[in-house]
Amino acid sequence: MAQKNRAGTLAAFLAVLYYEFLWNIRKKKIIAIFIIIFAIATVQLAFAPIADAVANPPQTLQANPTFTFDGIAALTGIFLFLVGVATTMNTVSGEFESGTIVPLLTKPVSKTLVFAGKVVAAVTTLLAAYAFLVAYITVGGTLIYGPQDNLNVVPLGILGLTIGSMVWASIALTLGTLSKNSVLAALGSFGFYIGITIAGALIGSFLGASTILFYAPGMGASGTTGACAGLERGGGQTFSTGTDGLASMLMRWVLNPGQVLNFCGFQFRASGAPTTTLLSSDTFANVAFRDLWVSLVYVAGLLLLSWFAFRRSQIAES
Amino acid sequence: MPDERAIETHDLSKKYGDRLAVDRLNLTVASKQVHGFLGPNGAGKSTTIKMMVGLLRPTSGSLSILGQGVRGDNPKVRRKLGYMPELPRFPKHLSGEELLDVYGRMYGMSKTERKGRIPELIKMVGLEGRGKDRIGKYSKGMQQRIGIAQALISDPELVILDEPSIGLDPVGMVEVRNMVKDIVKSGTTVFFSSHLLAEVQQVCDHVTVIHLGVMRYSGTLDGISSNVFARRRIVIELEKPVDSVLASLKTLKFATAEANMNTYTLHLDTREDVRAEISRAVTGAGGVIVRMQEEGGGLEDAFLSLVGKEGMA
Numbered sequence: 028m029a030q031k032n033r034a035g036t037l038a039a040f041l042a043v044l045y046y047e048f049l050w051n052i053r054k055k056k057i058i059a060i061f062i063i064i065f066a067i068a069t070v071q072l073a074f075a076p077i078a079d080a081v082a083n084p085p086q087t088l089q090a091n092p093t094f095t096f097d098g099i100a101a102l103t104g105i106f107l108f109l110v111g112v113a114t115t116m117n118t119v120s121g122e123f124e125s126g127t128i129v130p131l132l133t134k135p136v137s138k139t140l141v142f143a144g145k146v147v148a149a150v151t152t153l154l155a156a157y158a159f160l161v162a163y164i165t166v167g168g169t170l171i172y173g174p175q176d177n178l179n180v181v182p183l184g185i186l187g188l189t190i191g192s193m194v195w196a197s198i199a200l201t202l203g204t205l206s207k208n209s210v211l212a213a214l215g216s217f218g219f220y221i222g223i224t225i226a227g228a229l230i231g232s233f234l235g236a237s238t239i240l241f242y243a244p245g246m247g248a249s250g251t252t253g254a255c256a257g258l259e260r261g262g263g264q265t266f267s268t269g270t271d272g273l274a275s276m277l278m279r280w281v282l283n284p285g286q287v288l289n290f291c292g293f294q295f296r297a298s299g300a301p302t303t304t305l306l307s308s309d310t311f312a313n314v315a316f317r318d319l320w321v322s323l324v325y326v327a328g329l330l331l332l333s334w335f336a337f338r339r340s341q342i343a344e345s
Numbered sequence: 346m347p348d349e350r351a352i353e354t355h356d357l358s359k360k361y362g363d364r365l366a367v368d369r370l371n372l373t374v375a376s377k378q379v380h381g382f383l384g385p386n387g388a389g390k391s392t393t394i395k396m397m398v399g400l401l402r403p404t405s406g407s408l409s410i411l412g413q414g415v416r417g418d419n420p421k422v423r424r425k426l427g428y429m430p431e432l433p434r435f436p437k438h439l440s441g442e443e444l445l446d447v448y449g450r451m452y453g454m455s456k457t458e459r460k461g462r463i464p465e466l467i468k469m470v471g472l473e474g475r476g477k478d479r480i481g482k483y484s485k486g487m488q489q490r491i492g493i494a495q496a497l498i499s500d501p502e503l504v505i506l507d508e509p510s511i512g513l514d515p516v517g518m519v520e521v522r523n524m525v526k527d528i529v530k531s532g533t534t535v536f537f538s539s540h541l542l543a544e545v546q547q548v549c550d551h552v553t554v555i556h557l558g559v560m561r562y563s564g565t566l567d568g569i570s571s572n573v574f575a576r577r578r579i580v581i582e583l584e585k586p587v588d589s590v591l592a593s594l595k596t597l598k599f600a601t602a603e604a605n606m607n608t609y610t611l612h613l614d615t616r617e618d619v620r621a622e623i624s625r626a627v628t629g630a631g632g633v634i635v636r637m638q639e640e641g642g643g644l645e646d647a648f649l650s651l652v653g654k655e656g657m658a
Contacts, residue, residue: 035453038450038453039420039450039451039453041450042447042450042451043451045447045450046436046447046451049436049438049439049443049447050436050438053438054438125434125436125437126430126432126433126434127434127435127436129400129430129433129434130428130430130433130434130435130448130492130495132399132400133398133399133400133423133428133430134420134423134448134451134452135420135421135423135424135451135452135453136420136451137418137420138418139418140420338418341400341401341402342395342400342401343361343392343395343401
């Protein structure tokens with residue numbers, strides 16, 4: 028009997044997934060967003076060859092073995108936000124707005140299973156979209172810029188992009204579930220994104236790479252492989268380490284786990300220019316691990332809140 | 346032994362803020378019965394049904410469907426019932442067949458079962474040739490039809506139809522009624538809500554009347570007119586208006602009288618045949634009767650007396 032129930036639950040869950048995939052595949056907003064993403068990737072791929080071809084005199088295209096790696100690491104900020112929000116902004120609220128929630132919730136599928144199906148479908152959609160995008164960049168990059176380095180860490184990049192996007196997707200999903208309004212979900216998420224970006228920039232300007240930025244969603248704190256002393260930061264590379272930079276951090280975790288990142292702060296004086304000081308240091312491995320769990324805590328916490336709101340929801344109007 | 350009661354509620358109530366939408370409803374629907382749930386718009390029919398299918402939580406009271414208590418989110422109960430919401434809305438990006446297929450999967454139906462059942466239902470609801478079209482391209486009537494089909498996808502023991510013919514043209518209404526009659530033939534219990542007495546009269550054998558959230562009557566359809574006192578009227582037309590006739594009619598204890606030119610209407614408070622007494626009162630006051638006619642007292646008047654005239658607005 029218990030086995031039969033489990034089989035029934037699995038069949039119902041797969042049915043919800045199927046229902047969600049049909050919706051996602053045919054959702055015009057998602058299709059439009061993905062067309063834009065691929066257009067941007069195409070421009071990124073074609074920019075250097077076109078620039079070289081139109082230069083006077085025409086230049087020979089240089090090989091770029093880090094094109095794929097750099098391309099993935101560059102996918103941050105508004106890009107992750109847009110893809111994530113477009114995927115989930117009407118996952119729940121759209122059902123309430125269109126009234127399709129009524130026939131759905133009167134089928135023999137628990138609300139928890141419906142919610143789980145929606146979340147799994149959203150994660151799978153993001154994962155598939157990023158996998159296609161990265162495959163496109165990789166194949167295109169290899170054909171145009173020659174053999175690519177570090178392709179073994181590309182799957183980690185895809186995972187990082189998906190989880191980073193899911194942070195924004197979870198915010199949109201939660202706002203959509205609470206408000207039952209897709210426009211409010213999208214605008215609220217955008218407001219949150221702008222707010223957190225401005226707050227992050229202000230904190231970064233006045234306090235530097237403060238600890239608080241390690242735990243905020245978005246761009247997070249900037250770390251450098253160079254030194255903090257003096258205004259000139261010792262010539263190192265600078266990296267964003269927030270939830271948006273997870274893909275880059277996960278890939279670097281494998282490539283340079285022991286590489287140290289310095290997080291610098293500012294010391295303001297009564298007279299003269301402020302000086303930079305070292306606030307903290309950590310390895311890529313530790314920074315990537317922290318980024319990963321901060322992202323997962325945001326996703327889990329927001330999904331839990333959204334699930335609770337969904338379970339409590341009643342449908343008075345149809 | 347199977348439970349003979351398909352639906353049973355005990356003091357079921359639902360409050361929205363301070364407004365009591367359903368007030369201590371005690372309803373019993375026997376199995377294999379076509380039970381009409383009748384009441385004017387805003388009576389509490391849809392709220393009651395939404396509690397039955399799990400879309401709303403009762404404020405108080407209890408509810409059982411097919412012998413199982415409904416508390417919270419209970420998919421087990423929903424496995425045995427099919428529900429068609431009032432003005433159903435389905436995902437527009439799916440075709441009619443895809444909708445039935447995906448809902449069939451949710452009921453745990455195998456591919457073979459779905460393959461057999463879907464064309465059968467598409468044919469039954471008259472959507473042959475349109476099953477592969479997207480629902481977004483369906484007319485309102487077609488959406489009602491696919492709504493009925495999805496309620497029947499799992500061959501449920503109980504079908505709940507919430508105003509299935511609302512918004513349809515007269516031909517569509519007749520077709521929906523015929524579909525309900527077909528469902529009943531298969532031995533399924535049907536709980537059918539409507540604000541139209543004529544519709545319920547043609548489909549149901551039992552009825553529950555609800556108004557302002559309160560149950561006013563539950564029993565057989567015929568029982569309404571025999572159990573519910575419906576006011577009759579007697580309309581008298583005189584050769585010419587006579588002032589003393591109205592005064593004389595107003596002295597009758599079993600009626601209230603009103604006049605309009607040479608036509609006098611008496612609203613009776615009795616079931617007795619009082620035509621002779623009225624005739625004597627009129628002629629005694631000098632009136633000459635040219636027509637006397639009894640009106641009302643039927644099912645419609647019984648229903649009106651249950652819900653009040655404002656209920657039919």
